[in-house]
Amino acid sequence: MTVQAKICGINHPDAMEAAVQGGARYIGLVFYERSPRYVPPPTAAQLARLAPTGVRVVGLFVEPDDEFLERVVTNVPLDMIQLHGEEMPARVREIRETYGIEVMKAVKVADAADLDGAAAYQDVADRLLFDAKPPKNVAALPGGNGLSFDWTLLAGRTWTKPWMLSGGLTLDNVAEAVRATGATAVDVSSGVEDRPGHKVPAKIRDFLRVTGAL
Numbered sequence: 566m567t568v569q570a571k572i573c574g575i576n577h578p579d580a581m582e583a584a585v586q587g588g589a590r591y592i593g594l595v596f597y598e599r600s601p602r603y604v605p606p607p608t609a610a611q612l613a614r615l616a617p618t619g620v621r622v623v624g625l626f627v628e629p630d631d632e633f634l635e636r637v638v639t640n641v642p643l644d645m646i647q648l649h650g651e652e653m654p655a656r657v658r659e660i661r662e663t664y665g666i667e668v669m670k671a672v673k674v675a676d677a678a679d680l681d682g683a684a685a686y687q688d689v690a691d692r693l694l695f696d697a698k699p700p701k702n703v704a705a706l707p708g709g710n711g712l713s714f715d716w717t718l719l720a721g722r723t724w725t726k727p728w729m730l731s732g733g734l735t736l737d738n739v740a741e742a743v744r745a746t747g748a749t750a751v752d753v754s755s756g757v758e759d760r761p762g763h764k765v766p767a768k769i770r771d772f773l774r775v776t777g778a779l
C-alpha cells in the first residue's frame with residue numbers, strides 16, 4: 566500500500582502546487598496564530614480552493630473556542646479538523662458532532678504511557694495523529710517542532726481508527742519511520758522547509774517522491 570502523505574503548514578500557492586502535483590493526499594492549514602505557519606482564514610480559503618478532489622484540506626487548531634472554529638469552518642472549505650492541543654475526549658466529540666467535519670486528534674508522544682492514553686480518543690475522533698511531545702521548559706510550539714519520538718513505541722500496537730505518523734520526518738528518515746511503525750500515512754512540516762514557516766517546493770516534491778515509492 567502506498568504511504569499517504571500530508572504536507573502541513575501550507576501558506577503559499579507555490580507550496581500548495583508542489584504538494585498537489587507531488588501527490589499529497591492531505592494538506593494542512595495552520596489556524597494557530599503563534600505559529601510561523603499561521604494562515605489568516607481569508608488566505609486559507611484561497612489556498613483551500615486550490616485543492617482538487619482527492620486532496621483533503623485539514624484545518625489545524627489548538628484548543629479552539631467555538632467562535633473561532635465557527636469563523637474558520639464558515640469561510641474555509643475544510644475536509645478535516647486537526648486538534649493539536651490538550652483537548653479532552655468530550656471536547657473532541659463535541660466538535661465532531663457540532664460541525665459534522667471529520668476530526669483528527671493529535672496525540673503527543675514521549676513514552677508508552679502517552680500511547681496508552683490515546684485509546685480514549687479512538688471513540689471520538691475519526692483519525693489519530695502521533696507526534697512528538699514538545700520538550701518541557703523551552704518555548705516550543707505544540708507541534709511543528711521538527712522533533713521525532715521513539716518510533717519503536719508504536720511497533721506492534723493496533724488502533725481501531727486510522728492513524729498518521731508525524732514529528733521530525735524528512736525525506737531521509739521517512740522510509741525508516743514507516744518500516745519501524747507500519748504507518749500507512751505520514752505528516753511533515755519542518756522537514757520540507759528551509760526555515761520555520763517557509764516551505765520549499767522542491768523539498769515537498771522530494772519528500773512526496775520518497776513516500777510515493779514506499
Ligand SMILES: O=C(O)c1ccccc1NCC(=O)[C@H](O)[C@H](O)COP(=O)(O)O
Pocket residue numbers: 573574593595597600601602625627649696706707708709710711712731732733734752753754755756
Ligand atoms: O506546524 C505548526 O506550526 C504547528 C503549530 C501548533 C500546533 C501544531 C502544529 N503543527 C502540527 C502538525 O501537524 C505538524 O505537521 C506536526 O507537528 C509535524 O511537524 P514537524 O515535526 O515540523 O514535521
